[in-house]
Amino acid sequence: MPTAEHEITEAEHEIIEAEQEITEAQTLAAERAHLAESRAALRRMREHTAALSADVAADWVSKQILESQLELRVAALADHPDAPLFFGRMDHDDSGSDLPATMYVGRRHIHDGDEGRPLVLDWRAPVSRAFYQAGPADPMGWRRRRRFGFNGGELTAFEDEPLDGRALGPSQILTEEIERPRTGPMRDIVATIQPEQDVIVRAGLAATVCVQGAPGTGKTAVGLHRAAYLLFTHRERLARSGVLIVGPNRAFLAYISAVLPALGEVQVDQATIDDLLGEPTATEPAAVAAVKGDARMADVLRKALWRHLRKPEEGLVVTRGASRFRLAEHEVREIAAALRGTMRYGNGRTSFAQRLAHQILVRMEERGEAPDDRVQDQVARSKPVKQLLDQVWPKVTAEQVLFRLLSDPAELRAAAGGVLTDEEQAAIGWAKPARSHRSAKWTAADRALLDELNDLIERTPSLGHLVVDEAQDLSEMQLRALGRRCGTGSATVLGDLAQGTTAWSARSWEDVLRHLGQEGEVTELTLGFRVPGSVLDFAARLLPHVAPELAVPRSLRPGAGALTVRRVPELGAGVAEAVKAALAREGSIGLIVPDDAVPGYVATLSEAGLAHDLLGPQAAADERVLIVPASLAKGLEYDHVIVAEPAAIVAAEERGLARLYVVLTRAVSTLTVLHRADLPAQLT
Numbered sequence: 060m061p062t063a064e065h066e067i068t069e070a071e072h073e074i075i076e077a078e079q080e081i082t083e084a085q086t087l088a089a090e091r092a093h094l095a096e097s098r099a100a101l102r103r104m105r106e107h108t109a110a111l112s113a114d115v116a117a118d119w120v121s122k123q124i125l126e127s128q129l130e131l132r133v134a135a136l137a138d139h140p141d142a143p144l145f146f147g148r149m150d151h152d153d154s155g156s157d158l159p160a161t162m163y164v165g166r167r168h169i170h171d172g173d174e175g176r177p178l179v180l181d182w183r184a185p186v187s188r189a190f191y192q193a194g195p196a197d198p199m200g201w202r203r204r205r206r207f208g209f210n211g212g213e214l215t216a217f218e219d220e221p222l223d224g225r226a227l228g229p230s231q232i233l234t235e236e237i238e239r240p241r242t243g244p245m246r247d248i249v250a251t252i253q254p255e256q257d258v259i260v261r262a263g264l265a266a267t268v269c270v271q272g273a274p275g276t277g278k279t280a281v282g283l284h285r286a287a288y289l290l291f292t293h294r295e296r297l298a299r300s301g302v303l304i305v306g307p308n309r310a311f312l313a314y315i316s317a318v319l320p321a322l323g324e325v326q327v328d329q330a331t332i333d334d335l336l337g338e339p340t341a342t343e344p345a346a347v348a349a350v351k352g353d354a355r356m357a358d359v360l361r362k363a364l365w366r367h368l369r370k371p372e373e374g375l376v377v378t379r380g381a382s383r384f385r386l387a388e389h390e391v392r393e394i395a396a397a398l399r400g401t402m403r404y405g406n407g408r409t410s411f412a413q414r415l416a417h418q419i420l421v422r423m424e425e426r427g428e429a430p431d432d433r434v435q436d437q438v439a440r441s442k443p444v445k446q447l448l449d450q451v452w453p454k455v456t457a458e459q460v461l462f463r464l465l466s467d468p469a470e471l472r473a474a475a476g477g478v479l480t481d482e483e484q485a486a487i488g489w490a491k492p493a494r495s496h497r498s499a500k501w502t503a504a505d506r507a508l509l510d511e512l513n514d515l516i517e518r519t520p521s522l523g524h525l526v527v528d529e530a531q532d533l534s535e536m537q538l539r540a541l542g543r544r545c546g547t548g549s550a551t552v553l554g555d556l557a558q559g560t561t562a563w564s565a566r567s568w569e570d571v572l573r574h575l576g577q578e579g580e581v582t583e584l585t586l587g588f589r590v591p592g593s594v595l596d597f598a599a600r601l602l603p604h605v606a607p608e609l610a611v612p613r614s615l616r617p618g619a620g621a622l623t624v625r626r627v628p629e630l631g632a633g634v635a636e637a638v639k640a641a642l643a644r645e646g647s648i649g650l651i652v653p654d655d656a657v658p659g660y661v662a663t664l665s666e667a668g669l670a671h672d673l674l675g676p677q678a679a680a681d682e683r684v685l686i687v688p689a690s691l692a693k694g695l696e697y698d699h700v701i702v703a704e705p706a707a708i709v710a711a712e713e714r715g716l717a718r719l720y721v722v723l724t725r726a727v728s729t730l731t732v733l734h735r736a737d738l739p740a741q742l743t
């Protein structure tokens with residue numbers, strides 16, 4: 060029997076709860092009204108921009124440029140129904156503060172046209188930093204942080220965090236955001252960027268940052284948000300010089316393609332290394348590619364290129380009117396020798412012609428003539444100089460130089476002697492060369508060599524900033540190629556040494572930065588957002604075998620019951636059953652299988668009547684079930700992952716264990732590992 064005192068307390072409790080509900084409902088209504096007001100203001104901003112006319116432009120070209128700029132601005136002001144306009148709010152009641160009493164933080168700045176009153180502040184503005192960084196230890200002048208929960212475009216919840224020194228547990232809204240089922244391409248994380256991620260996102264433009272991060276720690280997300288941050292903060296400069304995101308393959312680029320547009324950035328290019336350096340037209344054994352990918356090749360190529368300079372067969376004779384002016388053969392040789400290797404090959408060729416012409420001018424002056432600069436140019440372009448130029452300093456293309464190097468063992472020996480061992484030379488030289496450089500086929504490693512040569516011949520222009528994802532997989536020569544593209548800019552280098560699956564995968568980030576030609580700090584992210592703890596622990600059994608030096612990753616969520624490892628008598632039936640079970644739950648399903656088993660599983664699912672897509676360059680798959688070749692899983696994630704036959708994934712390639720580590724860390728909610736053969740010993 061409850062006591063009277065107890066009854067009153069309970070009744071009181073109910074009243075308090077009811078009051079709380081009313082205040083909560085009122086708060087929610089007020090916040091929704093602010094959202095509606097912001098939406099309307101954004102619409103007005105967009106309409107205003109759309110109404111601006113490019114007719115003010117002086118000429119046709121300027122008009123086209125202005126029109127496309129206006130189009131971009133209208134696109135940037137689009138209201139994406141699924142991406143809430145604001146996600147946070149900060150308040151304080153200190154009347155002496157310079158900060159506004161209330162600020163809403165959102166994807167972009169929104170102001171009320173009439174009064175110019177800011178309704179939402181861009182998350183990248185300096186003042187917004189407090190939303191991400193303020194904490195009990197340092198409230199940064201604010202008293203309360205409010206986070207909003209959204210469902211579609213609807214504001215459905217809010218969560219208050221007093222910034223008064225009380226330490227609070229993890230945010231419910233963050234956990235829900237992470238566990239929200241995946242559909243379609245990658246989402247932005249702008250509402251829930253964590254303090255340690257925010258530090259990387261907001262690093263200055265001059266700084267190159269390198270992030271080592273375990274699977275799912277948000278490296279890709281951080282890199283993309285950093286691009287958006289830099290574009291906001293240095294808009295004009297970067298609009299001119301450009302920002303480029305480099306990712307491992309097209310499927311990955313398609314997967315991340317929606318993030319920047321959702322953040323209002325529609326002008327960032329994305330490319331794979333093959334897009335940048337040229338698609339390979341041939342393949343080769345990994346061991347050969349590893350030699351070609353080694354930075355020592357830069358030396359070999361430099362020597363190979365300069366070996367195209369030839370000794371003059373004779374001197375130079377230039378006729379002007381009735382006079383003839385001569386340079387002796389040794390003089391020509393000295394001029395070439397003085398220039399050799401001091402500048403890019405192409406510039407050297409131009410300078411060589413100018414120096415020859417200059418010497419001829421000196422001869423003219425000796426004979427009492429007074430030629431001016433124009434005469435020097437005329438002489439430099441004259442037939443005898445051109446003929447000598449073609450003989451001594453011939454025009455060459457990167458393809459010609461590499462063709463000669465790889466098809467002629469004597470050339471290779473001359474250029475690579477003392478740099479590559481005899482075995483290495485034998486490995487990269489072509490056994491059966493093509494007829495000419497025109498019909499030669501080039502591998503991915505050759506493409507990086509060609510790029511290096513191109514740069515030795517003519518400077519590669521640099522961009523303002525480069526974001527390089529999965530950087531651990533790039534060869535030293537590929538890193539050099541990327542380094543050239545941010546030579547006068549900076550880079551964000553992202554990756555995980557444990558997920559290196561190429562024959563040349565990096566062993567240290569210091570090496571990566573060195574080959575990239577950038578000085579930068581290496582930061583480590585260790586808190587995983589994607590993979591549940593139980594799954595991460597299972598995958599981490601491989602870590603001592605693939606990257607023993609790395610810290611064991613932790614997960615934000617324990618994920619009890621997320622992992623199933625099952626031996627099945629027959630893989631096809633086991634997979635079909637696991638797919639059916641996953642279909643009963645919410646979210647995307649990735650069936651990750653050894654590459655050569657893909658056709659078999661396509662048939663299995665079709666026979667079982669299970670609709671599915673095969674992961675290809677376009678990430679936009681319609682079906683919930685996606686068959687993913689193990690070699691393409693990198694960087695991707697699915698709510699439910701089913702992995703078929705880990706031993707076969709390991710056996711398929713040299714760094715198969717690292718590949719398996721990648722594959723096992725793609726799951727957001729559940730991982731089902733099915734095997735008929737024994738599991739790899741390292742997993743048990």
Ligand SMILES: Nc1ncnc2c1ncn2[C@@H]1O[C@H](COP(=O)(O)OP(=O)(O)OP(=O)(O)O)[C@@H](O)[C@H]1O
Pocket residue numbers: 233236237246247248251252253256272273274275276277278279280281555558588589693694695696724
């Ligand atoms: N602060 C965050 N708030 C919400 N979600 C986050 C946050 N950080 C990361 N995530 C989510 O965690 C998942 C993993 O992030 P991401 O793909 O960037 O990790 P990664 O480190 O690049 O992983 P991998 O090395 O496996 O490719 C993504 O779904 C991302 O949206």
